[in-house]
Amino acid sequence: MTNALNCAGNIADPQALRRRIYAQPNVSRANLTDLLALGGEADSQEHAALLADVATDLLVNQVDPPKYISQADADWLTNAVRACSGLSMRAEIRMLTDVIRYAVSVPPSLAGFCVSEIESAIIKGRADHPAGAVSEADLEALREAAFAAVEGSALHVTRHSAEALFRIAHATNGAANAPGFDEFFAKAVGNYLMGIAFHWTPSAAAEREKEQWLDQKPESLEQFVAEEFGGSAPLRLDLRSPTQIDEERIKAENAADQSEMAMASQIDPGETDWLTAQLSRSGALTSAERSLLQFLRREAPALPARLQARIEELAA
Numbered sequence: 001m002t003n004a005l006n007c008a009g010n011i012a013d014p015q016a017l018r019r020r021i022y023a024q025p026n027v028s029r030a031n032l033t034d035l036l037a038l039g040g041e042a043d044s045q046e047h048a049a050l051l052a053d054v055a056t057d058l059l060v061n062q063v064d065p066p067k068y069i070s071q072a073d074a075d076w077l078t079n080a081v082r083a084c085s086g087l088s089m090r091a092e093i094r095m096l097t098d099v100i101r102y103a104v105s106v107p108p109s110l111a112g113f114c115v116s117e118i119e120s121a122i123i124k125g126r127a128d129h130p131a132g133a134v135s136e137a138d139l140e141a142l143r144e145a146a147f148a149a150v151e152g153s154a155l156h157v158t159r160h161s162a163e164a165l166f167r168i169a170h171a172t173n174g175a176a177n178a179p180g181f182d183e184f185f186a187k188a189v190g191n192y193l194m195g196i197a198f199h200w201t202p203s204a205a206a207e208r209e210k211e212q213w214l215d216q217k218p219e220s221l222e223q224f225v226a227e228e229f230g231g232s233a234p235l236r237l238d239l240r241s242p243t244q245i246d247e248e249r250i251k252a253e254n255a256a257d258q259s260e261m262a263m264a265s266q267i268d269p270g271e272t273d274w275l276t277a278q279l280s281r282s283g284a285l286t287s288a289e290r291s292l293l294q295f296l297r298r299e300a301p302a303l304p305a306r307l308q309a310r311i312e313e314l315a316a
Contacts, residue, residue: 014046021050027057032080039086043128048091052098060102067104074110081117089126093118093137097144104149111148112160118142119164123171133175134168139184142168146188155195159274162192166278169288185288186295193271194300267300272307285314 021031035042035051059073060066077099081092096114100106118141125131134142146161165185172181267275279289293311296303303311 014042014044014050017047018050018053021054026062027054029058029076032058036080036084036087039084040088040127041086043088043091048088048094051091052095055095056098056102059099067102069099069103069106069110071107071109074107074113078110078113081113089117089121089129090137093121093141097141100148101144105151106148108150108153108158111145111150112158114145114148115142115161115164118145119168122168133172134177134181136178139178139181142188143184147191155191157188157192157195159192162189163278165189165288166281169286170282173286173288182288182291186291189292190295190299193267193275193296266302267296267304267307269304272304276307276310279310279314 017035021027024031032051032054035047035054038047055077059069059077063070063073081087081096093114096110096117100111100114118138120126121129121131122134122138123131129135142165146157146165147155149155150158165188169181169185279285285293293314296311
């Protein structure tokens with residue numbers, strides 16, 4: 001454990017740790033790795049809250065632009081978590097889901113890592129998480145990670161997450177899962193099959209450009225022309241404000257979304273192959289899979305004939 005944390009006081013006193021860390025202008029990677037290294041030594045709600053707060057400030061609030069998690073930071077965090085074998089499940093998942101929740105753009109690898117960690121705890125178990133059932137906390141964490149604001153693909157469940165959910169459903173079939181798991185499973189897998197990847201979060205580069213425009217905005221048109229063109233050229237300038245530009249972008253994206261939603265709602269041959277393979281893995285359907293089929297019958301505009309036949313065969 002580093003000197004930065006040693007001088008914070010008794011590790012059993014999370015308030016002392018919090019005061020020491022937040023006495024600095026900014027939290028640091030060293031602060032977060034020190035807290036991660038405490039592992040099971042600091043397994044309490046207060047320590048878990050401090051870990052989540054430091055991670056969120058470091059990776060979401062202190063970055064440029066704010067709330068955009070870079071791939072490099074996501075890789076650093078996942079490697080730091082992997083290096084801390086004694087970290088409690090409760091503290092780890094709270095940290096990961098808080099970071100994901102408060103970001104507006106998350107690398108797919110970070111959301112996928114969170115889903116995989118939850119899956120592992122459910123199926124294999126952890127020191128503070130018995131194997132074999134989905135708890136209410138697991139369900140909320142899965143919801144946060146599966147529908148993360150993934151960079152360039154917000155609120156769209158990936159195949160990686162959908163396959164993890166199938167494995168969880170099979171491993172916990174018949175267990176006392178949280179009551180909402182089957183419904184969540186159906187909607188999440190249905191989203192993968194028929195949902196769209198919303199693209200309306202600006203890229204980090206676009207957000208930086210907007211911030212620079214606001215920081216450097218001239219006081220007047222005359223000042224702008226004088227500074228840029230010597231006060232002479234009668235040019236046609238784009239004088240739209242960032243708000244006007246955003247409104248026009250949103251209108252265009254909404255129109256594109258409507259078109260994409262119509263196309264995405266059709267389950268294509270590749271998705272049909274994938275789904276029938278998942279449904280055929282172990283004979284009888286799980287309760288979560290039955291919920292999914294009910295969802296598809298209700299929500300899908302039309303089911304491919306081959307998928308419809310397989311569904312009827314399984315339901316017989």
